[in-house]
Amino acid sequence: MSTSPTFTLDGREIPFEAGQTVLQAALTADVYIPHLCYHPEFKPHGSCKVCTIKADGRHVSACTWPARHGMVVENATEELDDLRRTLVQMLFAEGNHFCPSCEYSGHCLLQAVGYDLQVETAGFRHFFPVRPVDASHPEVWLDLNRCILCELCVRASDEVDGKHVFGLSGRGAGKHLIVNALSGRLADTDMAATDKAAEVCPVGVILKKKAGFRVPIGERPFDREPVSAQAARYAPRPPARHREED
Amino acid sequence: MSIASPAPQPAAALGAILERHDRRPEQLLQILREVQEHLGHVSDDIQAHIARELHLPLTRVRGVVGFYAFLSATPWGRYRVLFSDNITDRMQGNMDLLDHLCRRLLLEPGHPSEDGLVSVDTTSCTGLCDQGPGLLVNGRAIPAISRERLDLIAELILEGRPVTAWPAELFAIVDNVCRADMVLDNDLDPGDAVRAALARGDMSQVEQAANTRSWREANVAPPQGPLATLNEIRSANLRGRGGAGFTTAYKWESCRNAQGEQRYVVCNADEGEPGTFKDRVLLASHADLVFEGMTVCAYVVGAGRGFLYLRGEYRYLLGALEETLARRRRDHLLGRDILGTPGFSFDIEIHVGAGAYVCGEESALIESLEGKRGIPRNRPPYPVTHGYLQRPTTVNNVETFCAAALIAAHGGDWYRATGTPKSAGTKLMSVAGDCARPGIYEVPFGTTVAELLAMSGAEHTQAVQISGPSGTCIGPDEFERRIAFEDLATAGAFTVFDESRDMFEVARNYAHFFAHESCGFCTPCRVGTTILAATMDKIHDGHGTPYDLEEIATLDRVLNQSAHCGLGHTSCNPTLDTIKRFRPAYELHLKDLDFEPAFDLDGALRRARQMTGRDDPGAHLTTEPES
């Protein structure tokens, strides 16, 4: 008789398969851990830190931390949620997020996680960075004001599309998204609206043109249910080229 | 060569550089660094050319150029002057000196002169704190900057004399060894340690090491060869000198037991922690000992290739280091079948960094060695199993390798006899700041802070920053504490502040250091260090309130709990330590008000005043109560 290995998360037993991380195992079991830079079809990245948990007393990123049998994980504690609220406030402060006018409102993971954690104040003085909008491409536009630097578009373009359309340059607070063209314009890259990279952005940076506000308010993914009730939607799966429309 | 010969053609220089590096993507950073050195910048067109030649996307090349402080896509001028901006440089008046030079050259800091001749700016600590203030001209280090020396430098620049033809005495950097012990006074000749390691037994276990899970299982006979030396390292109780104090024998053993067809030994000579300069002295005057330790390590773990990752600021040591390597190859201390031992082959390549403190973090260092942006990796897996090119890799500090060489030569018992029971051997301390005799003090572990202060002639000491900004700041009530892993663990910086110093300004300088050096990978550090630096500036400008101190405590918690690497974890240390121990220094800068709007009304009008050229009272707004 063989029983699959398990760990406990806030007292609940979570089974896992060899090689899974804590976040992957939890989402597979339909248990939610807040996350932003993780995507079910990609190798975890570990940069947003919103998934920070305590595993056997140690703060680690749930998305990259390997699950181990018998591990004791704390997740939905006030201490951790407080930490996550601060991280979300930091991301809002760092970019320019004007949700009411953003087409991705209601679809946006940053907004959804913010609502879910009840982030009610700005917390920090906003940076108001000057970031350009790139509308050069006929099918796709980039509003870099909203970029949270999760690198999902970079990973999708590298690993699935094989095009290397996106990359990062600068460092520290000067880190920013770049595209693969000498001119620096999206129009001069190989980007196509059908690329995987066009559909992975968790926030409203990479948007398809001629398709704005398609889903009516009230029916958008996070209008229906808070993100914390949709854990299974993020269970790891192999990369698919076309996502069903949300 | 005739005087009329044309300047080197960019294309030819570029071709030669690409050729020398075999157009390998792992060499990207080295290629870019050399192009920068030759041409003064790496233009967009050249970046595109390099991308094509290396079969890399342009984004990859641009990402690297944008990451390292010593690379740039636009020209910085034929002369690039960078003033070291550590707190010790500040204390020695580097800002006045920078102003002085800018006035002589008629330019503003940060902006190249109109004729493209020269630019002047600041950079993170250049490791010359014992003979500061320091600066770099086109990457070459100049110590002990004074007005007189700057006047000479200004003349040389205006005259257009190539830096290679500047008077040698400008570049004379001394060791300043004030106390030597087992490492700095070592009696080893090149090859002694390697010979001693080889004499402990034959090579039969080198091959076995590679593919057995544990040498303990595979070998019942008393340890010979590499294992015998590993045992000496273990019994010496050697711990890493790079900061974390990891047990060296355990690291070497894990690397030796890891599966992989090729293993690597990496010497971490990035020495970026402000106030640390002991590796500079080891590399300048004891390079054989460093390479010896690396070779012993290669023998123990079964590595065939090694790298020395030299921080860009120490570029001036490159020539001498390469010569030492060449001599060691001639003496069969490197290369194939070292000292005639069949199968023991190892060679060392030097990679030069390009201005990024985070590359001292071992996994970021490995990324940098692979020619990428220096972003710390997700761990596990650790470098001992998945390091350079995902193969088993041992990374150690320069000083750790020196100690390892001594242990290989003299044995673990001999080594352990110095120091404390928990901290064996000696520690090289980089003493700088307010003391009569700054320099290198090699002291046995267990030496107290007070003893070091007395040795270096420090008086009226208010505080000592141990191990740089990522370490601990202590006041006089703690000066009886000991330099040791069990008390004050340190990578070697020992920066002294006397009673005349404003400890708030010390912390503010360090806050800017972290914000400047954050790699930007993770949210807490990228955003948190920026907010911290801005908050410290706000307090400095007289707009701080107790609320800001609370915010700093929040930032500290967030960084500690969630940052991706040690840089973020420790970035609030100097601020918190100084708030805890020197609160009055902060309170002097704070407003009495409980709350001060973050928005500065008068400050917001600054641009308008500049544009209109007005500065009369009517052009100012005030939130101060009328008195």
Ligand SMILES: Cc1cc2nc3c(=O)[nH]c(=O)nc-3n(C[C@H](O)[C@H](O)[C@H](O)COP(=O)(O)O)c2cc1C
């Ligand atoms: C931000 C950061 C910077 C570091 N810089 C250095 C450095 O300059 N030199 C060094 O030896 N170790 C540095 N370290 C520590 C290394 O990651 C690593 O622990 C060390 O090189 C291991 O060598 P050791 O075991 O011999 O100490 C740094 C760590 C961090 C987090």
Ligand code: SF4
């Ligand atoms: S554009 Fe979107 S997917 Fe790409 S890094 Fe920014 S937030 Fe992430």
Ligand code: SF4
């Ligand atoms: S803590 Fe700072 S330096 Fe370290 S990975 Fe995060 S952003 Fe980079």
Ligand code: FES
């Ligand atoms: S989801 Fe784990 S760090 Fe972003």
